Amino acid sequence: MRDFSLKSTITYKLYRQLIILFDDFLSTIGDTVIYGKDVLKFIFKRDFNMPALLEQCSRFGVSSLPITLSIVGMTAIIVSMQVAGEMVKQGAGNYVGMLVAILIIREAGIIMSGFAIISMIGSSIASEIATMRVTEQIDAIQVLKVNPIRYLFVPRVLSGTLMMPPVLVIASLVGIIGGGVAAHLASGLSYRAYFESVWSGIYMKDMNVALLKAIVFGFTIALISCVCGYNANGGARGVGIATTKAVVWSFVAIVLWDLVFSIIFFF
Amino acid sequence: MSIEVKNLTKKFNKKTVIKDISFKVNSGEILAIVGFSGSGKSTVLKLICGLIEKDSGIIKTSGDIAMVFQYSALIDSLNVEDNIAFALKERKDLRKKYTNEEIKQIVKEKLNLVGLSGIENKFPSELSGGMQKRVSFARAIVTSPNIILYDEPTAGLDPVSSTLIEDYIVRLKEETNAASIVVTHQMSTIMRTADKIIMLYNGDVVFTGTPQDLMKQDTPYTKQFVTASLDGPMKMLQG
Ligand SMILES: Nc1ncnc2c1ncn2[C@@H]1O[C@H](COP(=O)(O)OP(=O)(O)OP(=O)(O)O)[C@@H](O)[C@H]1O
Numbered sequence: 197m198r199d200f201s202l203k204s205t206i207t208y209k210l211y212r213q214l215i216i217l218f219d220d221f222l223s224t225i226g227d228t229v230i231y232g233k234d235v236l237k238f239i240f241k242r243d244f245n246m247p248a249l250l251e252q253c254s255r256f257g258v259s260s261l262p263i264t265l266s267i268v269g270m271t272a273i274i275v276s277m278q279v280a281g282e283m284v285k286q287g288a289g290n291y292v293g294m295l296v297a298i299l300i301i302r303e304a305g306i307i308m309s310g311f312a313i314i315s316m317i318g319s320s321i322a323s324e325i326a327t328m329r330v331t332e333q334i335d336a337i338q339v340l341k342v343n344p345i346r347y348l349f350v351p352r353v354l355s356g357t358l359m360m361p362p363v364l365v366i367a368s369l370v371g372i373i374g375g376g377v378a379a380h381l382a383s384g385l386s387y388r389a390y391f392e393s394v395w396s397g398i399y400m401k402d403m404n405v406a407l408l409k410a411i412v413f414g415f416t417i418a419l420i421s422c423v424c425g426y427n428a429n430g431g432a433r434g435v436g437i438a439t440t441k442a443v444v445w446s447f448v449a450i451v452l453w454d455l456v457f458s459i460i461f462f463f
Numbered sequence: 464m465s466i467e468v469k470n471l472t473k474k475f476n477k478k479t480v481i482k483d484i485s486f487k488v489n490s491g492e493i494l495a496i497v498g499f500s501g502s503g504k505s506t507v508l509k510l511i512c513g514l515i516e517k518d519s520g521i522i523k524t525s526g527d528i529a530m531v532f533q534y535s536a537l538i539d540s541l542n543v544e545d546n547i548a549f550a551l552k553e554r555k556d557l558r559k560k561y562t563n564e565e566i567k568q569i570v571k572e573k574l575n576l577v578g579l580s581g582i583e584n585k586f587p588s589e590l591s592g593g594m595q596k597r598v599s600f601a602r603a604i605v606t607s608p609n610i611i612l613y614d615e616p617t618a619g620l621d622p623v624s625s626t627l628i629e630d631y632i633v634r635l636k637e638e639t640n641a642a643s644i645v646v647t648h649q650m651s652t653i654m655r656t657a658d659k660i661i662m663l664y665n666g667d668v669v670f671t672g673t674p675q676d677l678m679k680q681d682t683p684y685t686k687q688f689v690t691a692s693l694d695g696p697m698k699m700l701q702g
């Protein structure tokens with residue numbers, strides 16, 4: 197016999213799934229706020245381990261750079277290739293550089309860098325800390341009376357906050373240059389015309405907002421990844437779940453932040 | 464420097480894992496907790512050192528607690544030296560107390576004690592299980608704690624390394640007057656180290672006594688445990 201009860205309907209199951217997801221998101225955000233306060237306390241007291249911070253900085257900045265540059269660079273190149281021909285035909289070739297610059301600085305640079313950092317750094321932070329959790333390494337740290345927030349979270353979150361702006365600047369520069377090369381190759385736009393118009397697309401306000409976003413995003417990604425790893429439980433499967441959560445909730449969080457920034461600064 | 468546990472109860476998802484147990488360990492005393500797999504031994508240790516919250520009861524401890532974990536729990540991103548020196552380098556009250564030279568010296572000393580020397584720069588993944596266990600032993604005692612909890616310190620060790628660790632557990636007790644709890648399955652460890660024993664089954668204390676009492680096998684529980692028999696009041700499979 198088929199089951200026609202409410203609980204068997206797809207709509208019901210979908211809603212249930214959504215509620216579970218929403219609940220998980222909220223509890224992650226709640227924990228993120230709680231641990232975030234502790235992390236900030238240590239940072240403001242300048243109470244952290246310098247060598248550990250430098251190690252995390254090089255992981256965050258240097259090792260993520262190839263991927264971040266490729267993703268942001270490719271975005272600029274693709275956009276530039278697609279619009280340059282059309283714009284040159286319509287006599288608007290002088291605006292290609294401006295368009296790419298605005299796009300990269302206002303939105304594409306930071307959001308694409310954010311995605312790249314989440315998939316490379318966020319996931320590795322989460323799986324590393326989750327593994328430490330399920331193999332009782334974090335328990336051992338606690339029994340040895342070392343604060344796990346100071347030892348694990350602070351260097352990672354601080355390095356995220358410090359390194360995201362330079363990563364963004366380098367990625368954006370590469371993106372804008374790449375866009376120029378693409379426009380030149382695709383539609384014969386001269387470098388001079390491109391780079392002259394780039395200047396008219398660069399606004400001080402946009403750059404400040406972008407850097408502020410970079411700081412906030414870097415902090416958020418590293419912190420959510422730490423929290424998801426820290427809350428892991430139950431063996432290898434738990435590590436997998438924690439990593440997925442870290443990636444998904446970091447994505448959602450930075451998109452929400454982006455919305456908040458747009459409302460505050462461009463509405 | 465003692466441990467007092469009264470009417471301790473702990474549930475995991477409605478299943479009662481520790482049922483109203485009480486015991487006391489004075490300083491200079493070693494209590495062995497024995498019992499089959501899943502009887503709640505590790506849980507008792509984790510409750511005592513505060514890693515998990517009790518549901519009810521009283522746990523009184525005085526002094527600095529150290530624990531040797533069942534699966535070593537070495538920090539795998541740190542080498543042996545940094546693992547052993549972890550508390551000395553990272554703990555707030557110890558962080559600036561020792562120079563690097565002193566720390567190196569302490570680590571070397573502790574490594575010698577557990578019969579391993581010259582492996583300071585190896586990482587945990589490069590060690591055998593027994594070596595990891597001994598390193599974790601060295602890490603636990605580096606701060607000279609007065610309460611030491613050992614979760615199967617000799618499991619997986621060869622007989623000679625076992626004896627080494629057993630002797631050291633006793634020596635440490637004599638030297639520092641620490642209160643210790645040793646969770647173990649191993650007869651040799653029980654006989655060599657324990658002043659008294661409690662046996663857990665399904666979260667209940669089913670036997671309390673000295674190693675000699677245990678060997679008398681005059682209760683169904685001690686008889687079954689010592690003879691490692693399948694027949695008896697304790698069933699291996701419980702849901
Ligand atoms: N975090 C947890 N969540 C749910 N149940 C748990 C948890 N930790 C332990 N248990 C349950 O508690 C019981 C006792 O576990 P514990 O690890 O204390 O046993 P043990 O006596 O140390 O066993 P072993 O000799 O195999 O190490 C087991 O039934 C286990 O399933």
Ligand SMILES: [Mg+2]
Pocket residue numbers: 504505506533614
């Ligand atoms: Mg155990």
